[in-house]
Amino acid sequence: MSDDVIRVVLNGEPVTLPAAADDTLLEVLRRERVHSTRESCGQGVCGTCTVLVDGRSVASCILLAHLADDTELETAEGLGLPGHLGVVQEAFVAEAGFQCGFCTPGMVLAATELLRRNPTPTDDEIRHHLAGNLCRCGAYPEILAAVRHAARLLAEEA
Amino acid sequence: MTRHQVGRSLPRLEGEAKVTGTAEYIHNLDVPGQLHGVIVRSVEPHARLVEIDTTAALAVDGVRYVITSHEVRAVTAVDHVGPAFADQPVLAFDEVRFVGEPVACVLADDPRAAARGAELVEVTTEPLEAVYDEVAACAEDAPLVHEHLDASAMFADLKGLDDREGTNVALDYTLRHGDAEAALAEADHVFEDTFRTPASVHAAMEPFVAIGEVGDRGVITVHSATQNPSMIQVELARLFDVPENRIRVRTAWLGGGFGAKLYPKLEPLVAACAVITRRPVRIAVTMDEQFVTLTRHATTTTLRTGVSADGRITARVCDVTWNTGAYADIGPRVAQKTGFTAAGPYDIEHVSIDSRCVYTNTPPAGAMRGFGVPQVSWAYESQTDIIARSLGIDPLEFRDRNLLRNGRPHATGTAMHGTATAEVLAELRRAMAWDEPLTQAAAPLRRGRGVAVGLKAVITPSTSVALVDLSGDGSVTVSCSTTDMGQASATAYAQIVAEVLTIEAEDVTVLHPDTRSTPYDMGTLGSRSLYHMGNALTEAAREVRGQLLAAGAEALGVRADTVTLTDGAVSAADGRRLPFAEVMLARFGMQAGNLIGRGVFTPPYAKPEPGTGQSPQIAAFWMVGGAGAEVVVDTDTGEVTVERLLIAADVGTAVNPKVVTTQLKGAATMQLGMTRSEELIFADGQLTNMGLGAYKIPGFLDVPGQLAAVFVEDHDPERDESAPFGAKGVGESGTFGVSPAVANAVHDAVGVRIRELPLTPERVWRAMRAADDGGDRR
Ligand code: FES
Ligand code: FES
Numbered sequence: 014m015s016d017d018v019i020r021v022v023l024n025g026e027p028v029t030l031p032a033a034a035d036d037t038l039l040e041v042l043r044r045e046r047v048h049s050t051r052e053s054c055g056q057g058v059c060g061t062c063t064v065l066v067d068g069r070s071v072a073s074c075i076l077l078a079h080l081a082d083d084t085e086l087e088t089a090e091g092l093g094l095p096g097h098l099g100v101v102q103e104a105f106v107a108e109a110g111f112q113c114g115f116c117t118p119g120m121v122l123a124a125t126e127l128l129r130r131n132p133t134p135t136d137d138e139i140r141h142h143l144a145g146n147l148c149r150c151g152a153y154p155e156i157l158a159a160v161r162h163a164a165r166l167l168a169e170e171a
Numbered sequence: 172m173t174r175h176q177v178g179r180s181l182p183r184l185e186g187e188a189k190v191t192g193t194a195e196y197i198h199n200l201d202v203p204g205q206l207h208g209v210i211v212r213s214v215e216p217h218a219r220l221v222e223i224d225t226t227a228a229l230a231v232d233g234v235r236y237v238i239t240s241h242e243v244r245a246v247t248a249v250d251h252v253g254p255a256f257a258d259q260p261v262l263a264f265d266e267v268r269f270v271g272e273p274v275a276c277v278l279a280d281d282p283r284a285a286a287r288g289a290e291l292v293e294v295t296t297e298p299l300e301a302v303y304d305e306v307a308a309c310a311e312d313a314p315l316v317h318e319h320l321d322a323s324a325m326f327a328d329l330k331g332l333d334d335r336e337g338t339n340v341a342l343d344y345t346l347r348h349g350d351a352e353a354a355l356a357e358a359d360h361v362f363e364d365t366f367r368t369p370a371s372v373h374a375a376m377e378p379f380v381a382i383g384e385v386g387d388r389g390v391i392t393v394h395s396a397t398q399n400p401s402m403i404q405v406e407l408a409r410l411f412d413v414p415e416n417r418i419r420v421r422t423a424w425l426g427g428g429f430g431a432k433l434y435p436k437l438e439p440l441v442a443a444c445a446v447i448t449r450r451p452v453r454i455a456v457t458m459d460e461q462f463v464t465l466t467r468h469a470t471t472t473t474l475r476t477g478v479s480a481d482g483r484i485t486a487r488v489c490d491v492t493w494n495t496g497a498y499a500d501i502g503p504r505v506a507q508k509t510g511f512t513a514a515g516p517y518d519i520e521h522v523s524i525d526s527r528c529v530y531t532n533t534p535p536a537g538a539m540r541g542f543g544v545p546q547v548s549w550a551y552e553s554q555t556d557i558i559a560r561s562l563g564i565d566p567l568e569f570r571d572r573n574l575l576r577n578g579r580p581h582a583t584g585t586a587m588h589g590t591a592t593a594e595v596l597a598e599l600r601r602a603m604a605w606d607e608p609l610t611q612a613a614a615p616l617r618r619g620r621g622v623a624v625g626l627k628a629v630i631t632p633s634t635s636v637a638l639v640d641l642s643g644d645g646s647v648t649v650s651c652s653t654t655d656m657g658q659a660s661a662t663a664y665a666q667i668v669a670e671v672l673t674i675e676a677e678d679v680t681v682l683h684p685d686t687r688s689t690p691y692d693m694g695t696l697g698s699r700s701l702y703h704m705g706n707a708l709t710e711a712a713r714e715v716r717g718q719l720l721a722a723g724a725e726a727l728g729v730r731a732d733t734v735t736l737t738d739g740a741v742s743a744a745d746g747r748r749l750p751f752a753e754v755m756l757a758r759f760g761m762q763a764g765n766l767i768g769r770g771v772f773t774p775p776y777a778k779p780e781p782g783t784g785q786s787p788q789i790a791a792f793w794m795v796g797g798a799g800a801e802v803v804v805d806t807d808t809g810e811v812t813v814e815r816l817l818i819a820a821d822v823g824t825a826v827n828p829k830v831v832t833t834q835l836k837g838a839a840t841m842q843l844g845m846t847r848s849e850e851l852i853f854a855d856g857q858l859t860n861m862g863l864g865a866y867k868i869p870g871f872l873d874v875p876g877q878l879a880a881v882f883v884e885d886h887d888p889e890r891d892e893s894a895p896f897g898a899k900g901v902g903e904s905g906t907f908g909v910s911p912a913v914a915n916a917v918h919d920a921v922g923v924r925i926r927e928l929p930l931t932p933e934r935v936w937r938a939m940r941a942a943d944d945g946g947d948r949r
Binding site for chain 2: 094150
């Protein structure tokens with residue numbers, strides 16, 4: 014481990030990113046112009062800055078970047094891009110699982126983590142899993158529907 | 172037959188961009204060469220500024236400048252901004268008036284260096300006496316927040332504001348309709364109650380962010396997450412004393428706004444810093460800083476209501492005090508525009524309203540989702556329930572008996588029209604199965620239910636201007652300055668324009684606001700956009716349609732009045748069709764040119780009589796929002812669980828039904844937060860629960876098990892005529908009834924009346940214990 018970089022696989026691509034000892038993972042990713050990863054609360058309570066680190070959802074605003082050295086990182090851009098949406102993203106569009114869209118990448122990532130672990134979650138499991146992601150627009154009912162919808166799509170695919 | 176675009180539940184057109192995180196927000200913008208600013212804030216609630224020592228901050232590696240009012244005032248023409256009173260300095264200069272007020276700004280090469288520098292700026296102050304409570308601030312001998320106040324000239328309806336001295340009262344609005352005091356004296360029953368709401372905060376997930384830069388000929392460009400580019404342009408032009416065409420304000424999608432992002436916030440500061448340094452300057456505040464930038468008004472409301480023996484409200488005297496903090500922002504407009512609705516959606520012959528907007532040494536308060544209606548409806552719908560229960564009348568029945576119906580005069584003297592209040596109440600009765608008995612819960616739980624209905628007048632007068640542009644290939648672009656902050660205005664506008672032009676909404680592009688190219692709009696606020704901008708867009712699109720028909724008829728060699736627009740083509744009576752692209756080819760001799768349609772909309776308004784507030788036309792339209800709540804109260808802990816929350820609202824025509832229901836539910840969820848947990852807690856002017864860690868907004872587990880929204884589509888000939896396809900705004904209606912409906916349900920469950928929000932377990936528990944000890948059980 015060198016002092017001023019981290020080596021990670023970012024959305025499938027091995028990269029070396031500059032990172033000072035006191036940089037958070039969020040700061041490092043923002044410098045790389047990963048725009049889906051956003052600071053809102055800055056305190057680890059809202060999930061807007063969610064990144065999947067080796068498949069686990071993490072609040073990147075309170076994770077020192079060096080603690081993510083040598084991991085695989087996934088952000089919303091890695092799940093799909095306009096014209097080539099990932100399944101969970103497709104479900105969010107179909108169910109209107111967002112309004113302003115600012116919390117959405119974090120929601121999509123947290124939902125992705127859940128569905129990989131538990132492809133047939135109950136509504137309660139969905140609510141509890143997403144309890145750490147806040148949406149000030151209050152799109153919760155539609156987000157719930159989107160996760161259910163994504164589970165259905167994934168089951169059809171399998 | 173062309174399919175209808177208005178009425179489609181079309182998914183938001185930017186959906187793919189949002190779910191992939193690639194959507195454009197100002198949050199994501201960096202400008203080459205930018206400096207990063209961090210604001211140094213006052214730690215005193217009220218103090219004279221003595222000295223600002225920047226030496227240590229300037230010594231930090233990477234820090235380039237420390238800007239104080241000294242530098243700012245050297246480049247600005249006036250010292251204050253503000254939409255109602257020009258009261259707020261860009262950076263404090265003589266005094267600081269609340270904890271969190273910007274005092275200096277450290278500019279550095281990177282945000283970390285700026286933050287380090289900001290910690291090292293030494294501010295010396297001499298404390299002054301402060302006042303925090305809105306009622307205390309009205310006292311004769313209260314410390315003055317401002318020695319002198321200059322009214323701003325921004326709003327026609329606030330022209331009556333005068334420059335003021337020696338008072339904390341920024342505005343005292345009065346309405347007199349009939350003789351309320353005399354009617355109270357004669358009433359069979361008189362009820363008097365005082366209700367309070369605390370300050371709370373918008374907490375949009377995208378915190379305030381702005382970048383200022385100076386370009387050719389000194390044009391100042393500000394990229395800002397603002398709901399109100401036109402207003403910011405006007406304010407900056409005034410601040411720098413330059414023509415409006417030398418100021419450019421642009422925005423993108425907003426990560427929420429809810430009223431916080433309406434008036435100048437970071438824009439004057441980034442613009443001044445850019446002018447001073449000749450470098451682009453970016454300031455992005457933290458969520459915590461949002462808490463001291465703009466809040467929702469704390470209020471104290473006293474209602475005295477007279478009721479006849481047969482259960483008719485005969486008189487209501489309303490006294491509302493709004494705590495607008497240290498700077499008024501749009502507070503005076505909230506106090507006036509919502510003040511006049513403080514008697515509720517009832518047909519009351521004698522109404523008297525005093526609504527005053529008061530300065531205190533707390534963070535500025537402005538508009539927030541509902542423009543004050545959630546505060547006054549908390550009072551009048553709580554008291555309406557108190558009255559009904561005291562008289563032994565079913566609360567829903569009592570409301571129905573007293574409702575203000577179309578054709579009847581509102582307290583302002585304006586005859587109600589196009590307002591489906593009775594239908595909304597009927598919808599609640601049906602959806603709540605109100606006439607069925609409620610199944611009681613097992614001890615220690617108690618179940619109860621309640622309803623509430625709120626009424627809002629759309630802010631009038633105001634203007635929207637729009638352009639619709641058909642390009643050489645026949646594609647359509649909409650230019651307007653409405654900001655889409657999640658309410659799906661861009662999608663709804665595409666639907667409206669597509670409907671007129673008989674094309675698909677998906678094929679329309681709606682530009683983000685940019686005052687360089689998108690025309691004036693009074694602001695994305697108060698649920699006004701769909702109606703006002705919708706009208707302007709309809710007119711603009713019709714103008715394009717007229718041009719298409721004329722050009723098409725000429726190309727087809729027939730008379731203009733014999734052709735029609737169908738499926739994106741001009742059609743002749745003989746069946747020949749010219750798609751728009753071919754019309755353009757014929758009109759311009761090549762695949763080129765533009766057809767441009769303009770639309771301007773200002774609804775009629777009759778200025779109210781000073782003193783009495785009487786006007787034959789006070790509002791362009793009215794919104795009604797009702798809520799029904801079913802709650803379970805844990806009698807051991809005081810915890811209130813909202814099991815069921817139903818929202819019913821009058822939406823005119825639902826342009827996009829899916830968006831309408833999600834707006835209503837989202838607004839209800841936000842107001843549920845204000846009902847159950849949200850409260851800014853101050854100790855000697857210091858905010859003690861700053862940030863989302865300490866201030867609880869609703870999460871997934873706070874959403875009621877059943878949350879549903881139903882809408883009433885009413886069609887009033889008068890309004891359908893004036894509204895775009897009969898539509899009215901819906902962004903706020905979901906908030907109106909929530910808090911009182913829940914409190915009424917709590918009363919139904921455990922027989923205690925809570926008069927102050929939020930309904931925390933502690934407050935409910937204390938009220939239950941007090942009642943056990945023989946207290947108030949009305
Ligand atoms: S910004 Fe990281 S959890 Fe809120
Ligand atoms: S969609 Fe706006 S915060 Fe979730």
